[in-house]
Amino acid sequence: MSGVFHLLLHAFNIVILVYFFLINIFYLLFIILSLVGLFRHRDLTRFVSFKEVFRLPLVKPISIIAPAYNEDKTIVESVRALLSLEYPVFEVIVVNDGSTDQTLDTLIMSFRLEKSRRVFRKVVDHRPVKGIYTSLAHPKLIVVDKVNGKKADALNAGLNISRYPLFCAVDSDSLLEKDALLKMVRPFLEDPEKTVAAGGIIRLINGCKVRSGQVQEVRLPRNALARFQVIEYFRAFLGGRIGMSMLKSGLIVSGAFGLFRKDVALQCGGYRAGTIGEDMDLIVRMRRHLHNMRRPFEIRFVPDPICWTAAPETMKSLSGQRNRWHRGLLDTLLYNRVMLFNPRYGLTGLFAMPFYLVFELLGPFIEVLGYLIFAACIVLGLVNYWFAVLFFLVAVVMGTLLSLLSILLEEYSSRRYPRLQDILVLTLFSLLENILYRQWLTLVRVIAFFDFYRGKEEWGAMQKKGFAQAD
Amino acid sequence: MSPSVILSAYSLLFLLLFSLSLFGFIVIRRLVLERRQRRFNRLYEQIEKDVLEAVSLVRPDFSLEVARRHRGHPEVLTQVLLDFGDILSGEGRDQLRAIFNYAIKGLCLKRLASRRTSKRLQSIRLFIIFFDPAERDFLFRLLKDKPIIKLAVINALSRIPSPETPDYIFKAFEEDTGCTIQAYFNIMFSLGNRTEPLIKEFLRKPLPVDKLGLLVELVGAILLRTLFEDIVALAGHPDKEIRIRVARTLGKLLIPETMDTLVALSADEAWEVKAQAVKSLGKFKNPEALDILTSSLFSAIWYVRYNAARGLAELGEGGLRRLKEIAGQDDDKYARDMSVMVLNDLIIPGEAA
Numbered sequence: 001m002s003g004v005f006h007l008l009l010h011a012f013n014i015v016i017l018v019y020f021f022l023i024n025i026f027y028l029l030f031i032i033l034s035l036v037g038l039f040r041h042r043d044l045t046r047f048v049s050f051k052e053v054f055r056l057p058l059v060k061p062i063s064i065i066a067p068a069y070n071e072d073k074t075i076v077e078s079v080r081a082l083l084s085l086e087y088p089v090f091e092v093i094v095v096n097d098g099s100t101d102q103t104l105d106t107l108i109m110s111f112r113l114e115k116s117r118r119v120f121r122k123v124v125d126h127r128p129v130k131g132i133y134t135s136l137a138h139p140k141l142i143v144v145d146k147v148n149g150k151k152a153d154a155l156n157a158g159l160n161i162s163r164y165p166l167f168c169a170v171d172s173d174s175l176l177e178k179d180a181l182l183k184m185v186r187p188f189l190e191d192p193e194k195t196v197a198a199g200g201i202i203r204l205i206n207g208c209k210v211r212s213g214q215v216q217e218v219r220l221p222r223n224a225l226a227r228f229q230v231i232e233y234f235r236a237f238l239g240g241r242i243g244m245s246m247l248k249s250g251l252i253v254s255g256a257f258g259l260f261r262k263d264v265a266l267q268c269g270g271y272r273a274g275t276i277g278e279d280m281d282l283i284v285r286m287r288r289h290l291h292n293m294r295r296p297f298e299i300r301f302v303p304d305p306i307c308w309t310a311a312p313e314t315m316k317s318l319s320g321q322r323n324r325w326h327r328g329l330l331d332t333l334l335y336n337r338v339m340l341f342n343p344r345y346g347l348t349g350l351f352a353m354p355f356y357l358v359f360e361l362l363g364p365f366i367e368v369l370g371y372l373i374f375a376a377c378i379v380l381g382l383v384n385y386w387f388a389v390l391f392f393l394v395a396v397v398m399g400t401l402l403s404l405l406s407i408l409l410e411e412y413s414s415r416r417y418p419r420l421q422d423i424l425v426l427t428l429f430s431l432l433e434n435i436l437y438r439q440w441l442t443l444v445r446v447i448a449f450f451d452f453y454r455g456k457e458e459w460g461a462m463q464k465k466g467f468a469q470a471d
Numbered sequence: 472m473s474p475s476v477i478l479s480a481y482s483l484l485f486l487l488l489f490s491l492s493l494f495g496f497i498v499i500r501r502l503v504l505e506r507r508q509r510r511f512n513r514l515y516e517q518i519e520k521d522v523l524e525a526v527s528l529v530r531p532d533f534s535l536e537v538a539r540r541h542r543g544h545p546e547v548l549t550q551v552l553l554d555f556g557d558i559l560s561g562e563g564r565d566q567l568r569a570i571f572n573y574a575i576k577g578l579c580l581k582r583l584a585s586r587r588t589s590k591r592l593q594s595i596r597l598f599i600i601f602f603d604p605a606e607r608d609f610l611f612r613l614l615k616d617k618p619i620i621k622l623a624v625i626n627a628l629s630r631i632p633s634p635e636t637p638d639y640i641f642k643a644f645e646e647d648t649g650c651t652i653q654a655y656f657n658i659m660f661s662l663g664n665r666t667e668p669l670i671k672e673f674l675r676k677p678l679p680v681d682k683l684g685l686l687v688e689l690v691g692a693i694l695l696r697t698l699f700e701d702i703v704a705l706a707g708h709p710d711k712e713i714r715i716r717v718a719r720t721l722g723k724l725l726i727p728e729t730m731d732t733l734v735a736l737s738a739d740e741a742w743e744v745k746a747q748a749v750k751s752l753g754k755f756k757n758p759e760a761l762d763i764l765t766s767s768l769f770s771a772i773w774y775v776r777y778n779a780a781r782g783l784a785e786l787g788e789g790g791l792r793r794l795k796e797i798a799g800q801d802d803d804k805y806a807r808d809m810s811v812m813v814l815n816d817l818i819i820p821g822e823a824a
Contacts, residue, residue: 117815119808121773193681386472390479397486404493411497420501427494 009373009382016370023359024398027235030243031405037242038413041303060188061089062181062259063162067154068094068172072102074310076110078172081213083140087181092141093158094172098127098148107143111135118142118161124270126156151255152271152278159270162262169279171256174309175205175213183305184259187298194298196264196286199253200305201237203416204230206313215308218416220425223313227429228437230311231403238303238409239402245301249352251287253299255279257307264290264297272335277328284336287348291339303413319444326448327456329361364445371439396434403430514547522551525570526563534566538573545575549597556600568601576601583613595624621647625658637662641669644682656685660692667695674701683708684716691720699726706732711741718744722751730755737763746774753782758789765793768806776806780813791817 064082068075075094082092096104107113113133120132127149135141146157155169166188170176180200187195206221221227237254244250253260255278265271268285275281283299290297312318333340333356340357342349377383407426410416417423518541525534541548552575556567571579575597582594595613613624625640640662644655659666670686678686687705690698702724706717718736721729733755736748749767752760760782767779783790791814797803798810 117812119812384473384476386476387479390476390483394479394483394486397483397490401486401490401493404490404497408493408497411500420498420505423497423501427497 009377012369012373016366016373019363019366020395023363024402026355026359027239027402028405031239031402031409032243033246034239034242034409035412037246038238038303038409042412059088059185060166060192061091061164062087062185063158063164063167063262064090064092064170064181065155065158065162065167066092066094066170066172067097067151067158068099068103069097069148069151069154070099070101070103071172072099072106074173075103075106077210077213078175079107079111079141081175082170083138084178084213085176085181086178087185089164090140090181091163093144093161094141095144095146095154095158097146097150097154104143104145108133111141111143112137113141113143116142120161122160123266124156124159125273126153126160129157132161150274152275152281153273155278156270156273159262159265165262166259167262167265168257168259169255170307171309174202174256174307175210175215176257177306177308178214180257180305180307181259184257184302186302187300188259188261191298194296195261195300196290196297197253197258197260197283198300198302199241199250199259200257200302200307201413202233202254202256202307202309204233204311205308206311208308218418220417220422221311221313224429225315225318225437226311226313227425228433229318231406231426231430231433233311234406234410235403238413239406241301242303242409244352245299247347247351248298249347249355250299250301251283251348251352251356252280253283253301254307256309257305260286275328275331275335276324277332280328281332281335284332284339284348284353288336288339288345291345291348306414306416315440322441322444323448323451323456326361326364326445327452329356330449330452333357333361361449364442365449367439367442368446396431399434399438400427400430403427403433511547511550514544515551518544518547518551519555522555522567522570525566526555526559529562529566531566531569534569535573538570541570542574545578548574549593553596553600556597564601571597571601625655637665637669641666641673645673645676645678656689656692659689663693664695666693667698670695671698671701674698674705680710680712684712687713687716687720691716691723694723696724696726699724699729703729703732706736711739711744714739714741714744715747718747718751722747722754725755727755727757730757730759734760734763737767742770742772742775745770746772746778749775749782750778753778753785756786758786761786761789761793764790765797768797768809769803773805776809780809783810784813784817 064085066078066082071078079092079094094107096107113135116132116134118132118134127147129144129146131145133143133145142161144157144161146154149157159167166185168181168184184198184200187198204221204226205215206223206226207219208215209217209219220230241250241252258279260282264286265282268282268289271278272281272285287297287299312321333353336353339345339349340353345353374383374388404427407423407430411423417426518537521537521540525537548570552567552571556564556571559567579594579597582590583598585591585594591613613621621643625643640655640658644659647655659670666689670690673686674683674690683705687702689695690702699721702717702720705713708714708717714736718733721733730752733748733752736744737752739745739748745767749764752764764779764782764786767775768783770776770779780794783794794810794814797806798814800807
């Protein structure tokens with residue numbers, strides 16, 4: 001009996017070591033690929049004035065769709081920022097998804113909206129629209145008031161009402177940089193037939209000063225949780241997404257800022273009703289559809305258009321957000337499970353989806369299993385303490401190294417944090433996040449797994465504070 | 472000590488050293504860049520002051536003196552010339568050109584053959600601004616380079632008032648099979664009417680659909696009205712993308728003789744072609760289109776109904792009367808709702824006026 005137990009323990013140890021080794025190898029690979037991608041992108045854009053090219057007539061117009069639910073503190077600033085974007089032809093569709101606060105009234109008052117009798121083509125299904133509002137003062141703005149149906153439903157309503165061939169899905173509590181659309185549309189100009197979606201960089205607005213819908217002064221947040229997330233976003237966007245995009249395996253274009261071809265999105269049935277991770281779900285279904293149709297396509301990640309968004313600053317709201325992300329991941333992978341390990345879906349089926357399954361979805365379980373086995377070994381007196389301490393330190397330093405590499409990527413890409421002090425603080429938090437913060441998030445993701453099977457549908461909304469204004 | 476402990480210890484040591492070196496590199500790099508930026512800014516201010524003085528004095532000897540004084544700082548001087556070269560024209564730009572020729576032209580010519588893409592691109596940009604016809608060959612040689620360089624060269628060429636420029640651009644367009652084809656639209660558009668004979672010639676060639684479609688679209692964008700017959704000849708093209716573009720272009724050219732073609736396209740088998748043809752018909756503001764637009768307003772396709780309603784609104788009094796009639800009927804609620812929406816949209820600006 002004891003022999004079998006020891007054998008099992010040994011097997012688990014090997015699984016955990018292999019997992020640890022593989023995940024770090026993949027993250028390193030993504031960061032190296034990201035560096036190559038960033039250098040290439042910088043070379044291509046530094047001396048070619050794309051702005052001049054974009055102002056000419058071939059540029060496709062864009063419908064910006066911003067679903068809003070209880071956003072009365074930030075909505076006006078966000079819509080102003082959207083309306084002042086630099087782009088030849090665009091419209092802004094704000095979908096008020098049955099807000100229970102003053103979101104609609106604030107919009108009506110601030111933008112002098114009037115009820116319109118606009119009719120639209122209902123290509124994809126969504127909850128009933130109560131009214132469509134337009135403004136004489138802001139002809140680019142359309143506000144749709146509808147019955148609450150969650151984000152995917154609101155985006156579908158926006159899709160139906162939109163007029164233009166490209167649509168940009170943005171969060172209504174985010175701010176886009178003025179030239180973000182011009183930069184984001186580049187892949188659609190370079191290869192209009194093949195490019196079906198593109199994503200940009202998301203950065204955290206916590207701590208930054210905002211004036212007239214634009215970030216005026218970039219500062220690190222004061223809140224420790226937000227600081228940890230700054231590093232996480234560096235790793236995710238500058239490391240992971242660019243790297244995955246270089247491998248043509250990107251499965252996520254962030255819901256806070258993504259540009260899509262409307263015809264392809266509609267062919268896939270728009271956003272899937274009731275889905276929690278609507279951004280990943282749409283991309284995976286687009287890939288599935290295009291593979292099924294045997295149509296060549298590109299989903300690109302562009303490293304310079306920037307969208308600023310607020311990160312949760314309390315443990316409750318952060319755990320709610322991560323819980324939702326993880327349930328969204330599980331939901332998407334389950335819904336599209338036919339693609340997993342299926343050579344028909346090329347790299348998506350053979351690499352991207354298995355990667356997300358093993359390292360993102362099951363990763364937290366393997367990590368928790370590691371901690372449990374370690375605890376069991378202590379109880380049974382089977383621990384080699386030297387090895388345990390050294391392995392823990394290797395894991396911490398490896399995590400810090402990956403974060404440092406992503407800080408390096410940030411330095412090479414846009415160097416938005418101007419003070420040297422910011423680098424020092426970020427390095428310190430890169431080290432600290434490996435102690436407790438990371439373990440806590442692992443636990444949150446494990447709980448999310450069970451919440452999904454319990455049928456939890458909670459969105460995990462965070463407390464809105466509004467943007468910090470510059471003097 | 473067991474081998475696993477030794478291995479872990481070495482791994483930790485290696486990772487620690489690597490992390491510390493990386494941290495050091497990031498910090499030192501930041502410090503060096505900041506210092507370099509401060510020096511760059513100081514030099515930039517100095518050179519900017521001298522260059523602006525040269526531009527305002529318009530004295531070639533002084534411009535040469537400025538060039539001589541700052542040729543030791545080619546990076547900063549290049550940046551100043553790039554910044555001001557785009558803004559200035561006339562005598563001011565001549566002074567900049569004199570500085571460029573004396574101080575950094577030789578370096579730029581060398582950089583056109585550099586291995587680094589960014590250096591080649593930067594040099595091309597300078598040549599765009601301070602073009603001398605004698606250097607054209609250098610640029611033409613780069614047409615065989617990577618797509619991005621080729622694009623920059625073509626962009627540069629489009630700014631050169633030489634009679635052969637359009638030939639080179641169209642030749643490159645014909646040979647290009649990469650993903651840069653759409654970029655030719657903007658470049659050709661900037662050439663304007665100079666492209667007319669070449670577009671005429673190319674419209675008759677057996678080109679792939681994407682290239683042909685681009686040329687058809689270009690005719691409408693530049694408004695090359697004399698080419699309308701060539702466009703009409705493509706109305707029966709088997710590819711619907713071409714027919715859509717033909718309908719769109721005819722709606723821009725607005726040649727009365729082409730109305731029949733648009734009427735025929737409004738009955739096309741593809742709804743996208745129909746929708747575009749109806750939209751273009753509306754732009755003619757010709758009462759003869761009233762009945763076709765009215766019947767299109769009862770189409771099963773939303774886009775056809777939308778364009779037909781907009782078209783009727785553009786026709787003026789007759790069209791508005793027809794829209795009001797349809798808005799008042801109950802036989803087809805889709806046509807009714809569309810008419811109501813378009814009328815409603817018209818009323819709001821009307822009230823404001």
